[in-house]
Amino acid sequence: MSAPTLPRDSRAEFLRAFKRNLTAHGFLIGAVLCFSFFSWYPMVREFLLAFQKTEGGATRWVGWDNFAYVFGDPNVWQAWRNTLLFTGLALALGFVVPFVVSLVLNEFRHAQGYLRLLVYLPVMMPPVASILLFKYFYDPGYGLFNRVLEFLHLPAQDWLQSTDTAMLSVVIASTWMNMGGATLIYLAALQGIPGELYEAAELDGAGLLRKVWHVTIPQTKLILSLMLLMQIIATMQVFVEPFLLTGGAGPEGSTTTVVVLIYQYAFSFNQYGGAAALGLCLLVLLAGFSALYVRLSRDNEN
Amino acid sequence: MAERTLISPAQLGRTRGRILYWTVLVLVVAGFTLVFLGPLYWMVANGLKSTEEFAQVPPTLVPDSLHTANYEAAWKVMDLAKLLFNTLYYAFGALAFQLVLDVGAAYSLSKLRPVLGKAVLGMMLATLMIPATVLVVPQYLTVLDMPIIERNLLNTPWVIWLPSVTNAFNIFLLKRFFDSIPQEILDASAIDGASAVRTLRSIVLPMSRPILGVVSIFAIVGVWKDFLWPMLTLPDPALQTLNVGIYSLATGVPENHLIAALAMASAPTLVIFLIFQRNIMSGLTAGSLKG
Numbered sequence: 134m135s136a137p138t139l140p141r142d143s144r145a146e147f148l149r150a151f152k153r154n155l156t157a158h159g160f161l162i163g164a165v166l167c168f169s170f171f172s173w174y175p176m177v178r179e180f181l182l183a184f185q186k187t188e189g190g191a192t193r194w195v196g197w198d199n200f201a202y203v204f205g206d207p208n209v210w211q212a213w214r215n216t217l218l219f220t221g222l223a224l225a226l227g228f229v230v231p232f233v234v235s236l237v238l239n240e241f242r243h244a245q246g247y248l249r250l251l252v253y254l255p256v257m258m259p260p261v262a263s264i265l266l267f268k269y270f271y272d273p274g275y276g277l278f279n280r281v282l283e284f285l286h287l288p289a290q291d292w293l294q295s296t297d298t299a300m301l302s303v304v305i306a307s308t309w310m311n312m313g314g315a316t317l318i319y320l321a322a323l324q325g326i327p328g329e330l331y332e333a334a335e336l337d338g339a340g341l342l343r344k345v346w347h348v349t350i351p352q353t354k355l356i357l358s359l360m361l362l363m364q365i366i367a368t369m370q371v372f373v374e375p376f377l378l379t380g381g382a383g384p385e386g387s388t389t390t391v392v393v394l395i396y397q398y399a400f401s402f403n404q405y406g407g408a409a410a411l412g413l414c415l416l417v418l419l420a421g422f423s424a425l426y427v428r429l430s431r432d433n434e435n
Numbered sequence: 436m437a438e439r440t441l442i443s444p445a446q447l448g449r450t451r452g453r454i455l456y457w458t459v460l461v462l463v464v465a466g467f468t469l470v471f472l473g474p475l476y477w478m479v480a481n482g483l484k485s486t487e488e489f490a491q492v493p494p495t496l497v498p499d500s501l502h503t504a505n506y507e508a509a510w511k512v513m514d515l516a517k518l519l520f521n522t523l524y525y526a527f528g529a530l531a532f533q534l535v536l537d538v539g540a541a542y543s544l545s546k547l548r549p550v551l552g553k554a555v556l557g558m559m560l561a562t563l564m565i566p567a568t569v570l571v572v573p574q575y576l577t578v579l580d581m582p583i584i585e586r587n588l589l590n591t592p593w594v595i596w597l598p599s600v601t602n603a604f605n606i607f608l609l610k611r612f613f614d615s616i617p618q619e620i621l622d623a624s625a626i627d628g629a630s631a632v633r634t635l636r637s638i639v640l641p642m643s644r645p646i647l648g649v650v651s652i653f654a655i656v657g658v659w660k661d662f663l664w665p666m667l668t669l670p671d672p673a674l675q676t677l678n679v680g681i682y683s684l685a686t687g688v689p690e691n692h693l694i695a696a697l698a699m700a701s702a703p704t705l706v707i708f709l710i711f712q713r714n715i716m717s718g719l720t721a722g723s724l725k726g
Contacts, residue, residue, distance in 0.1 A: 156631045157549030164540035165555060167600035172562045174582065175573035182573060237463060239440055240456075244464050250712060251471040257708040260662055261678040262697040265685060266474055269481075269694070275492055277477065309470070314719060321720040328439035335443055344441055370568040373662050377682065392568045399572045400667070412569040423564035 179416075182409035199410035209411065211386055212394040215300065216369055219390060222304040223368040228361060231312045235319035236345065249320065253313035260310065264377040267306040268293075271378075299383040307374045315360055322356040323349070355429065362426040366419050372396065391415055475701070482506060482695030489691040502691070509696040512688055517673070518680040519703070525665075525676060526658040528592055529599035533654045534647070536600045541609035542635050546621055556610070559603040568663075574598065575667050594668040595658060602657075605650050612646040613639060649718030652711055659704050 186195045203209050231252075238248050255263060270277040271292035279289040292302045330348045339347060350357070375381055375388040381397065382389055389397075391411065399408035446452045481489060482505055483498045509515065540559075544552050578588040578598075588594040616639060624634045640647070658676075665676045672683065677700045685693055708715060 153547065154549050157543045157547035157552070160539040160543035160547060160631070161549060161552070161555065163536035164559075164600055164606065167536060167597050168559055168562070170577065170581065171574060171598040172565075172570070172601045173558065175570050175577050176562070176565060178573035178577065179569060182576075236441070237459070240442055241460055241463075243460060248464065248467055249716065250709075251467045253712075253716065254471050254475070254705065254708070257656065257704045258701045259678050259681075259704065260660055261682050262478075262701045263474075265681075265693065265697055266478055269690075270474070275490065275494065277494070280493060309474075317716055317719055323440070326440075331439060331441060331443070341441065349441065366566065370566050372568060377662075395568065395572065396663075399575070405572060405576065408572045412566075412572060416566055416569045419566045420564065427564065 179409055179412060182405055183413045184406075186406050195406070199406040200414075203407050203410045203414075206407075208386065208389065208394060209391075212389050212391045215386075215388060216371070216390045216392075218300050219304060219371055219375075220365060220368040222301060223307060223371075224361070224364060226304055227308045227312060227315070227368070228364055230308060231315035232319055232357070234312070235316050235323055236349065238316070239320055239323040249317060252316045255310050256313040258310070260373050261377060263310045264306065264374065267302075267309075268378060271302055293379055293388075294384060296384045296387040299379060299387045303371075303374050303378055303383075303388055306378060307371065310374075315364070318356065318360065319353070322353045326352045355432065359426060359429055362422050362429070366422050366426070369415065369419060475705075478694055478698045478701070482509075482691060482698045484691055486689060486691055489694075505691050505695040506699065509688065509692040510699065512692065513681065513684050513696050515677070515680075515696060515699055518675060518677045518700075521674060521680075522659060522677045525592060525595040526655045528596045529658045530651055530654045532596045532600050533602060533605060534651065537602065537605050537650070538609055538635075538640075538647070541606050541613055542639060544606075545610045545613035546616075546618070546639070547631060556606075559601075559606055562601065563603050571663060571667070574664075578668060589668055590671045590674055595665065598664070599654065599658065602654075605653070608650060609643070609646060612643055616642055645714070645717075648711070648714045652707065652715055653718065655707070656704060 183199055184194060184196060186193045186198065234252065238245055241248070273279060273289065273291050273294060276292070278292065282289055290298055293299050326349065330352065331344055334344050334348050370392050371390050372392040375383065375390050375393055376396070379388045381393040392415070395408045395411050395415075398404045398411060442452075447456055480496075480498055483501045483503065484495070484505075485500070485502050488495060488499055543549060544556050578594050580586075581588060588597075620638060621634055624638055629637070660678070661676070662678045662682070666679045666682070669675050669679065672680065675683070681693075681696055681700055688696070
């Protein structure tokens with residue numbers, strides 16, 4: 134007797150599930166379409182472009198030719214060297230400075246809110262404004278920085294005009310513009326360290342530096358490594374700072390980074406294939422760092 | 436008792452400790468003000484100087500006389516009103532699209548859980564692992580000739596609005612917040628006969644105000660700060676954003692006018708920041724930290 138009702142029930146259930154799914158997909162569809170057009174499809178296209186050549190509207194499959202071309206271009210090697218130099222300098226400055234700053238700020242019982250506000254202020258400036266401002270500061274003639282050096286009886290520098298200092302100048306500006314975010318994240322992490330750990334370290338006779346080394350750093354290790362990875366990924370992709378400060382080239386191409394070169398390949402020389410091949414190399418290199426980042430942040434969640 | 440830090444309260448309590456503390460504090464406050472506020476002061480002050488005073492060596496700290504006319508001239512010559520309006524138009528349009536589509540997606544993935552929802556979320560999060568700069572070239576080629584609809588989006592606001600929706604980090608933040616809303620409340624509303632839209636509007640959204648605020652601010656600031664994408668996709672000077680417009684006009688105007696323009700271009704986001712600093716700073720650590 135109950136047999137005929139069973140299919141009707143499961144049908145109703147199926148209909149209900151179908152309707153529920155329809156609503157759910159209705160909510161999802163807009164974002165999915167945007168992702169399809171502006172993220173997923175371009176991702177696939179990046180891979181295809183790297184192995185294609187476009188001439189006069191016709192697309193031709195050329196295998197590894199684009200890669201061979203790109204690796205034969207001496208500018209590419211210089212761009213990689215410049216990018217690594219930028220990343221190295223940016224880590225020496227942009228990774229260490231915010232951590233030290235957050236360590237110092239965390240000790241203050243006064244004015245902490247004001248100081249936090251100050252470090253984050255440049256992050257909110259339109260990058261073009263900050264960069265044009267720094268261009269004035271770097272000017273060897275009337276620039277502010279050489280005035281300050283003069284005041285301190287130090288030799289004047291050529292800043293952006295010299296191959297020795299151009300990249301460092303870009304890094305200094307970039308650090309000023311971007312260090313706020315990292316500083317605030319470190320501060321939040323420092324505030325989560327239990328005070329007893331410091332007390333215990335003091336009982337063992339640890340001085341200031343030993344406390345930093347044996348308590349602060351181990352306690353913030355996860356955040357520090359996540360931020361390190363994030364900064365490597367971000368700095369390897371630097372574009373706006375060298376592009377606007379030095380027109381993307383600098384003296385003897387000393388500030389041309391990989392992404393600046395990708396931009397030039399694509400939009401100055403119309404070589405989308407070369408740009409895609411170079412982009413793919415960067416992607417492969419950074420995928421390793423990204424995977425590591427995802428694994429570490431999953432540990433953080435658990 | 437306040438949470439203790441590196442330096443012990445006993446050490447700070449001693450006279451020597453206290454003197455050291457206040458010396459370092461004063462030095463740091465003075466140094467930070469100089470380093471982070473100094474350039475902003477320099478910008479506003481030099482925008483007020485006359486052309487002769489601007490070029491003067493050594494430079495003056497305080498302008499001799501206030502040339503507010505520089506600001507007026509920069510406003511007119513660079514047509515900052517138009518650039519400002521464009522940027523606002525793109526920023527708030529992007530905000531509207533992100534609020535509607537990203538919130539919808541996060542709500543669906545968190546509470547309605549459609550078939551393949553996990554896979555879609557995974558594919559969205561995967562975009563975070565692709566370096567953004569690598570995608571600029573294929574994205575540009577895509578908007579030149581959109582597949583299926585076969586339209587060129589260059590020089591239209593869609594080229595800013597639609598790609599801004601593909602912000603996997605926003606969706607992740609929103610989904611995580613929605614996950615923390617108890618399912619029982621939603622079930623109760625469903626039993627009362629409320630549709631999914633209604634539940635979203637009258638229960639989920641009012642409870643999510645803090646995260647919506649954070650996402651909104653980041654959406655607006657994101658458009659405000661972007662440079663490369665609007666430079667590529669809005670070549671028409673009449674449609675450009677503040678960043679791109681100032682960059683392309685920078686060489687054609689007197690230096691003190693340019694500096695005045697920079698000051699005016701920086702003001703809106705700095706004001707937003709000063710008003711919403713609490714939300715911005717809490718949002719900053721929301722995604723990257725647990726405790």
